[in-house]
Amino acid sequence: MRTMTPEEKAYLISIGSASIDEALSADFLPTTATAGPGAGGSSVFIRSGGRRVRLSVNPASPLRVVPDRDGIAIVRNGETIVRGRLERSLCHCPEQAYITVSERCIYDCKFCPVPKLDGAIKDTETVVRMVEEAAASGSLSAISLTSGVAGSPEQEVERMAAVVRALRARFDLPIGVSVYPTADSTAILRAAGADEIKYNVETMDPAIFARVCPGLSLPFILNALAGAVEVFGRNAVFSNFIIGLGEDDETIRDGVALLARIGVIPILRPISASPLRAGEIAVERPSPERLLRLAAMTRETLERHDLDPRRARTMCLPCTGCDLTPFRDV
Secondary structure, three states, X not given: OOOOOHHXXXXXXXXXXXXXXXXXXXXXXXXEOOOOOOOOXXXXXXXXXXXXXXXXEOOOOOOEEEEEOXXXXXXXXXXXXXXXXXXXXXXXXXXXXXXXXXXXXXXXXXXOXXXXXXXXXXXXXXXXXXXXXXXXXXXXXXXXXXOOOOOOHHHHHHHHHHHHHHHHHHOOOOEEEEOOOOOOHHHHHHHHOOOEEEOOOEOOOHHHHHHHOOOOOHHHHHHHHHHHHHHHOOOOEEEEEEEOOOOOHHHHHXXXXXXXHOOOEEEEEEOOOOHHHOOOOOOOOOOHHHHHHHHHHHXXXXXXXXXXXXXXXXXXXXHOOOOOOOOOOO
């Protein structure tokens, strides 16, 4: 079975969803997102050769996942686009325990449904138990933790540090953490045992940031990222950069260059429109052509700054399901 091409993956990501044939119910392996723009929705991971794609489950999608020989096919209007197999998620994604610690947030980023969901806050024992269950599969390669801000950023960092310390005492696996930064979050999380860190810029357009992330500070996040590189090192600091909020390609190019200059690997994340945010924000999922163009640009920029996503061990870069990942997909 051949690997899906970058062009095919870009097309699938540009749609971002699929319906699932009833005949696959026994093999249906959905995972439910609890963080970010896709929170609250279920999705499946599909492996095709050396590439992986994550599609949200939507009965109204133009794509359909159907049985095909010993695996599955993704079809549209009866035409097969990609053949592959369903992948089993451990916690949120294959091969990782990717766990949201606080499924709620005091901030009101307009692209994110989490503040509307009032989700759970997992204690340390719950997270450890989830990782132990994932490890029992025999395929766990990394632990990744993310979180909203349930009370304050400072409280969230302390909660996350306690979880990291407990996990570090039990597991000899890389641990990655994604939180909103504080003045000393980098030092606290590194001392707790984290190996990699992610502070999300969300967008590098200051006007869009002010509109869609009220109460947050882009300069503060950028300063935190620069400081994190000094502590965690190059190829161990990442940042999600959402595509589809109305930014132009020049803004993305300049933003990617700025992040790379300070040693941060940006993750270009296609926007997922949430029905819980309908009427609050206008978003446009990027086209396949735009995804390919921006991924190629990002790879060139990372090469110039001697950054390599293949060296990342946790979170989104080794997963690749949601994005066109430089060096892995293009």
